[in-house]
Amino acid sequence: MKDGCPKCGGIMNKKKVTAEYSTGGKSGHVPVTYWECQSCGEQYFDAEALKRLLGSSESQDHQEENPFKTN
């Protein structure tokens, strides 16, 4: 992303937004960082930010599966 926009080669601006999420009665806000092209307006999400956003909802499902449960 440091080499410019993959689409048009324009300058990318780092932007920060706060995304709202709600899963299973729980809700909150997560900071999301993304890149926006100055020329064409194309938006690219930070891989780390996406992981955090997806993890916030997926990790709750995984907690149901307890690997140490034997019965």
Ligand SMILES: [Zn+2]
């Ligand atoms: Zn562009």
